[in-house]
Amino acid sequence: MTTTIIKTTTRLLAPLILVFGSYIILHGHLTPGGGFQGGAVFASGLILLIVANVRDKVQELFEKTPLTQLESLGALGFLGIGLLGLMSYTFLKNAIANSGFLFGGTTPQGINPGYLNTGGTLSYLNIFVGTKVLAGLTSIILIFFLILRRERDEW
Amino acid sequence: MNGSLFVNFPFIVVALLLALGFYTIGFKRNLIKVVIGVEILEGAVNMFIVALGYVKGGYAPIYTQAPQEAVGKMVLPTPQALTLTSIVIGVAVTALMLAFAVNIYRHYGTLDVTRVRRLRG
Amino acid sequence: MIEHLPALMVALPLFGAFIAPLFKKHYKGVSIWAIFITGISVVLSLLLTKEVVTNGIIMYVFGADKPTLVLPSGYVVPIRIMFEVDAMGAFMAISATLMSFVGAIYSYSHVKKDTGLEKYYALLMLLEAGILGMVLTGDLFNLFVFLEIAGIAGSALVGFRNYRGEASEAGIKYLMVSSVASLMVLFAVGIFYGQYGNLNLAYIAKNVSFNMVDMIALGLLFASFAMKCGAVPMHYWVPDAYTEVPAGINPPLLVATYASLYALFRVSFTLFANVVIDLARVGWIMSILGVLTMFIGVTMALIQKDVKRLMSYHAISQTGYMLLGVGVGLTVLHDPSKLAEFGRDAMAGGVFHIINHIIYKSLLLMTAGALFYVTGTRNLNEMGGLARKMPITTISFMIGAAAISGLPPFNGFASKFLIYETSYRLNPLLTVFAMVTSVLTLASFVKVFASAFLGPPLEKFENKREVPKPMIVAMLILAALCILFGLFPNVVLDKLVYPAVDALINFAQYHSWGGLA
Numbered sequence: 001m002t003t004t005i006i007k008t009t010t011r012l013l014a015p016l017i018l019v020f021g022s023y024i025i026l027h028g029h030l031t032p033g034g035g036f037q038g039g040a041v042f043a044s045g046l047i048l049l050i051v052a053n054v055r056d057k058v059q060e061l062f063e064k065t066p067l068t069q070l071e072s073l074g075a076l077g078f079l080g081i082g083l084l085g086l087m088s089y090t091f092l093k094n095a096i097a098n099s100g101f102l103f104g105g106t107t108p109q110g111i112n113p114g115y116l117n118t119g120g121t122l123s124y125l126n127i128f129v130g131t132k133v134l135a136g137l138t139s140i141i142l143i144f145f146l147i148l149r150r151e152r153d154e155w
Numbered sequence: 156m157n158g159s160l161f162v163n164f165p166f167i168v169v170a171l172l173l174a175l176g177f178y179t180i181g182f183k184r185n186l187i188k189v190v191i192g193v194e195i196l197e198g199a200v201n202m203f204i205v206a207l208g209y210v211k212g213g214y215a216p217i218y219t220q221a222p223q224e225a226v227g228k229m230v231l232p233t234p235q236a237l238t239l240t241s242i243v244i245g246v247a248v249t250a251l252m253l254a255f256a257v258n259i260y261r262h263y264g265t266l267d268v269t270r271v272r273r274l275r276g
Numbered sequence: 277m278i279e280h281l282p283a284l285m286v287a288l289p290l291f292g293a294f295i296a297p298l299f300k301k302h303y304k305g306v307s308i309w310a311i312f313i314t315g316i317s318v319v320l321s322l323l324l325t326k327e328v329v330t331n332g333i334i335m336y337v338f339g340a341d342k343p344t345l346v347l348p349s350g351y352v353v354p355i356r357i358m359f360e361v362d363a364m365g366a367f368m369a370i371s372a373t374l375m376s377f378v379g380a381i382y383s384y385s386h387v388k389k390d391t392g393l394e395k396y397y398a399l400l401m402l403l404e405a406g407i408l409g410m411v412l413t414g415d416l417f418n419l420f421v422f423l424e425i426a427g428i429a430g431s432a433l434v435g436f437r438n439y440r441g442e443a444s445e446a447g448i449k450y451l452m453v454s455s456v457a458s459l460m461v462l463f464a465v466g467i468f469y470g471q472y473g474n475l476n477l478a479y480i481a482k483n484v485s486f487n488m489v490d491m492i493a494l495g496l497l498f499a500s501f502a503m504k505c506g507a508v509p510m511h512y513w514v515p516d517a518y519t520e521v522p523a524g525i526n527p528p529l530l531v532a533t534y535a536s537l538y539a540l541f542r543v544s545f546t547l548f549a550n551v552v553i554d555l556a557r558v559g560w561i562m563s564i565l566g567v568l569t570m571f572i573g574v575t576m577a578l579i580q581k582d583v584k585r586l587m588s589y590h591a592i593s594q595t596g597y598m599l600l601g602v603g604v605g606l607t608v609l610h611d612p613s614k615l616a617e618f619g620r621d622a623m624a625g626g627v628f629h630i631i632n633h634i635i636y637k638s639l640l641l642m643t644a645g646a647l648f649y650v651t652g653t654r655n656l657n658e659m660g661g662l663a664r665k666m667p668i669t670t671i672s673f674m675i676g677a678a679a680i681s682g683l684p685p686f687n688g689f690a691s692k693f694l695i696y697e698t699s700y701r702l703n704p705l706l707t708v709f710a711m712v713t714s715v716l717t718l719a720s721f722v723k724v725f726a727s728a729f730l731g732p733p734l735e736k737f738e739n740k741r742e743v744p745k746p747m748i749v750a751m752l753i754l755a756a757l758c759i760l761f762g763l764f765p766n767v768v769l770d771k772l773v774y775p776a777v778d779a780l781i782n783f784a785q786y787h788s789w790g791g792l793a
Contacts, residue, residue, distance in 0.1 A: 030219045036243055068297050075294040079287060085339070091283035092339045111226065114219035140250050147257065180456070186448075193455055200459050200466070207470040234469070237417060241462060244424045248455045251428060255435055255448040262441025273442050274516045 002052050010052040017045030025130035029119035035126040039133025046138045050145055059146065067139045074132030081124050096120040165206035172199035186259065186266045190252045197245040201238050208234030279343050281324050282336040282359040285369065286409050288317055289376075293401035296394050303393045307384045310397040314377040314404065321373040325366040329775050333790030334361040335414075346792050354476045354789075360414025362786060363775035364627070368411040368531075368538050370772070371631050375527035375638060376404040382642055382750035383524030385743075386649060396436060396522075403429040403528050410535045416465045417475050419539060420458060423504075426532045427454035433529070434521045446516035453513045457500040464493040464500070478787045481547050486554075497543050498558070504536035507599065508569040511592050518588035519654075523645020527638040530591065534630055537598060541780060544606055549783040559607030563699075566599030567706055570713045578720050582654050583728065584644045586720065587637070590680065593713060594633045600710065601626025601695045604702050609781070618698040623777045624769060625694030631772075632687040632761060636679040639754040643673045646743045646751070647728060656724065661733035666742050670729050672751045677725060679758045681718035687761035690769075 021042030028034035050058055085093035096104045097120030105117035160167075176199055179192030214225035216232045256266065263271050292313035299306040328334055336343045336359040346354050361369075380400065387396060406426030413419055431454060435447025465475070467489055472480055484490055503510040514533075521529055544558060573593025580586040605623030608614040646669045647662070648654055663670045679686035682693075692714065700707040742748070761768055779786070 031217065032215075036239065068300075072294050072298050076291070079291055079294070082287065086280055086283075089341055090336065090338060090343050091280065091287070093341070094339065111218055111221045111223070137246075144253075144257070180452075189452070193452065196456065196459055200463050203463065204466045204469070207466060233475075237466075237469070240417075240421060244421070244428075247428055248424075248451065251432060252448060252451055255444045255451070258435070258438050258444040259441065259448065262444065271445055274445060274519070 002054065006052045010048055014045050014048050014052075017048065018042060021045060021130075021134075025126055026123070027114075027116070028126035029122045030114040030116070035129030036133050038126070039130040040137060042130065042134040043137035043141075046134065047141050050138075050141060055146075055148075058142075062142055067135045067142075071132050071135040071139070074128045074130075074135065077128035078125060078132070081121050081128070084121070092121075094120040094122065096124070165202065165209075169199050169203045169206065172196075172202070184268050186256050186268055186271070187253075189268065190249065190256065193252070194245065194249055197241070197248075201241050201245075204234050204238050204241070278323070278327060279334075280336075281320060281327065282334060282361055282412050283338070285317065285320050285324065285412065286405055288320065289313060289401045289405035289408065293398045293405060296398035296401065299394045303388070306394045306397050307380070310380045310400060311377070311384065313401060314373065314380045317373045317404070317408075318377050321366070321369045324361065325363075325370055325772070328361055328363055328366045329771065333779075333785060335359070335789055335792060336361070344792055346789050353474050354479055357413075357415050357418055358476065358789075359412050360478070360786065360789065361412050362779040362790075363772075364538065364541070364777075364779045365411045367627070367631070367772055367776040368535060369408055371634050372404060372407045372411065372528070372531045372535070375531050375634060376400065378638065378750050378753055379524045379527040381746050381753075382527075382645070383522070384746040386524045386645060386747060387522055390437065390522075392436075396433070399429045399433050399436075400525065400528065403433065403525075403532060407528070407532050407535045411538055414477050415475055416468065416477055416480070420461050420465055423461065423536070423539070424455075424458050426535065427451070427458060427504075430454070430529055430532050431517075433525045434517050436522060436525075437520070440520070442516075443520040446513075446520040449513050450517040453503065453510070457503045460496050460500040464496040467493045467496075477542075477547060478789055481549065481783070481787050484548060484551060486551050490551075491554075494543070494548055494558075498540065501536050501540040501543065502565065505533050505540065506569075506592050506595055507565050508572050508592075508596075511569070511573070514592050515585050515588040518591060518641070519582060519584045523584075523642055523648070526641040526645070527634070530634055530637060533591075533595075534598075534634065537595070537630070541602060545609070545780045546783050546786050549609075549787075555609055556607050559603050559605075559609070562603030562606055563600050563702070563706060564603075566596040566601075566603055567709045568596070569593065569599060570596030571709055574713050574716045574720070578716065578723075581656050583647065583656055583659075583724060584641065584654055586656075586724065587640050587644060590640075590717060590720070591633075591637050593717070594629070594637065594680070596713075597692065597695055597710065598626045598629050598633070600699060600706060601629060601691075604699050604706075605777075605781075607702065615781070618701045620777060620781065621694055622698035622702075623780065624773050625691050625698060627776050628765075628769065628773045629691035629695065631768075632679070632691050635754050635757050635761070636676045636686075636688060639672055639751060639758065640676040640680065642747070642751050642754070643669050643676065646747055649743055649747070650740050651737060656727045659728045659734075661729070661731045662737060662740075663729040664733060665737060665740050668742060668748050669751070672755045673725065673729065675755045675758050677718075677721040679762070681721060682714045683718075685759075685762045687758050687765065690762060690765035 021038050024033035024041055025035060025038030082092045085091055085095050089095060098106050103117060103119050103123040105115060107118045172195060176192050176196035179195060180189055183189055183192065208230060210230045212228060213230040214228050216229040259271055260266055292309065296306055296309065335346060337345055338357045340348065340356055387393060403426055406422050406429055409422030410419060410426060413422065431447050431451035434450050435443045437443045468480055469475055471489065472483055474480065506514040518526060570593045573589050573596060577586050577589035580589065601622050605619045608619040647659065650666060651659055675686065679688040682688045696707050696710055699710065
């Protein structure tokens with residue numbers, strides 16, 4: 001069900017969409033966006049790849065990617081970060097902010113040009129939620145696509 | 156009359172969408188149209204929550220490269236968080252309903268709501 | 277560790293649910309994992325109940341420096357999501373975890389022949405996490421999110437056996453009712469947020485007033501929660517959903533329905549407690565709804581041929597008993613003399629009936645599942661004479677049928693007696709309806725017993741044997757609880773039910789976050 005126009009456009013556009021999705025996930029604590037939004041954009045890039053290819057190629061391409069394991073990894077990471085706060089505070093407390101760890105720089109007050117190294121547990125939660133959402137949405141569309149009977153492909 | 160209609164316009168649209176959603180769920184015969192009716196209803200409730208968060212003269216609650224006069228006048232980010240959660244839940248519900256619709260078509264051969272009725276009594 | 281219990285109770289089933297899909301094709305391993313996780317959650321819920329009954333309300337604020345920091349420095353309104361566990365919530369949490377544990381044990385052998393079992397157990401644990409979140413929370417939007425989680429997980433399990441078309445039809449009906457009801461709950465939550473600027477249940481309860489918009493919100497919340505628990509004008513999804521779900525999921529699905537009943541009580545008693553004027557009218561509406569539900573449920577049940585469908589109509593009618601008992605209590609909530617005289621006992625009868633009904637209805641539905649496992653059919657006209665082949669199932673069925681009809685010394689008698697006595701004081705007509713319903717319930721169960729178990733054995737069941745051991749263990753646990761709760765109702769009433777009823781009546785304790793602010 002693909003045509004030449006879709007294949008050419010996908011070759012140019014899909015990497016851009018994937019990079020843009022990752023940008024939205026990573027900068028969730030500075031600009032509008034975050035885990036779910038970035039994950040949904042990333043998943044639409046992967047769905048573009050599904051739509052633009054012939055059914056057999058899609059099956060062989062996506063059988064190797066561990067979508068179920070990625071989903072579980074994202075969810076377990078979320079719970080693990082929440083349990084980090086149990087050490088001396090409550091569940092889901094931001095225990096990494098203003099300490100020295102990755103993503104743990106000091107947060108400036110007031111208007112600032114946006115430093116990526118701040119944010120604490122928020123950035124980790126964004127990354128894990130983004131992973132889970134992209135795995136989940138892609139597997140939904142993949143299963144719907146593979147149920148369709150074999151149409152007469154045009155390429 | 157002029158001022159109050161302009162300010163309350165989002166809420167009038169919410170009421171219209173609610174009526175449209177309930178009409179589609181109740182009176183359409185194709186199962187896919189009924190699923191779309193549930194989605195319209197969900198969109199109406201999301202819009203209601205976002206419209207509640209409007210403050211005249213407020214700025215978006217983002218400190219990164221914000222304009223100088225925005226410091227004391229930012230709105231609360233709570234309604235946006237509520238709407239985002241609701242949109243995510245709506246995606247999951249829609250996906251599950253469409254999966255059920257595909258399976259119903261495979262077993263019954265039709266998507267007409269009045270004929271998908273083996274469980275009765 | 278004890279102070280982190282409310283968060284751990286929701287985190288543990290979620291942890292189990294996220295690891296379960298990794299067990300691809302190792303169906304035995306994932307069953308044992310599910311039994312393990314649900315067993316630990318039973319232990320945690322018993323610890324939580326002991327803590328709440330001795331020490332009062334437990335608060336847990338997520339993301340703060342200490343679990344009890346409700347109002348941080350410089351704030352006069354609560355800003356974080358908090359869990360507020362009182363005795364009624366702990367009571368529902370015990371029933372949720374116990375029923376998930378029993379369901380997991382039963383499912384070890386009931387669904388052995390199906391495929392895709394790692395998703396089944398993941399959904400079971402997600403359903404348990406959703407119910408636990410719903411009963412432990414003190415925040416309105418959190419209630420909505422967990423309500424949706426329980427609804428989605430429940431409807432995915434209703435449509436689990438997708439080699440039958442009827443399962444998908446029941447699943448989509450349940451999902452549609454569940455999602456429309458939840459959207460109306462979200463609309464009411466939006467109304468509250470727009471007026472008061474805050475989503476905390478205790479804070480809104482202190483500031484709610486008697487204007488038009490709040491009454492619209494109350495009406496929407498009442499109707500949506502009544503829709504989700506199968507009260508009468510909106511009960512059409514209950515028989516389809518309870519028939520098509522695999523029998524190991526019937527206990528948690530029942531608890532999900534009664535968690536919506538808990539949410540209805542929480543809204544009527546705690547959220548709108550200070551609005552004195554119309555509360556008596558709401559109580560009357562609840563009682564009348566209860567009586568209607570009882571009667572219509574049992575009359576529809578008398579004509580069914582499918583054994584699980586018959587039992588689901590009885591589930592609808594028993595919900596009417598709970599609504600009647602608590603409705604009588606709500607009507608006299610602001611009248612101190614009548615409350616001390618019969619209101620408190622009526623509510624105790626209603627609340628005790630919740631856990632009794634969950635126990636014996638799960639037992640009956642599991643025996644119906646055992647019949648389906650052995651004979652392959654659910655039609656009563658095709659079964660007969662199975663008492664010799666399946667003795668333990670027969671005994672469990674007899675215990676369950678005696679309990680549901682209210683015969684002493686089983687647990688149904690204790691709670692029904694409380695409801696009869698106290699509803700007579702309010703209006704004798706209500707008691708008449710309740711007693712007629714009991715008689716009709718007994719009649720329909722005699723019919724099921726005679727056609728399925730008694731009579732000469734048929735030839736096609738010649739070489740059938742008793743069901744496998746895990747199913748027997750699950751049924752015997754519930755039958756033992758039936759007998760125990762019936763012989764010693766005072767122990768249960770004093771330790772579990774009366775603290776729950778007092779937590780609902782003394783709403784001032786809830787409004788001040790257990791004395792913290």
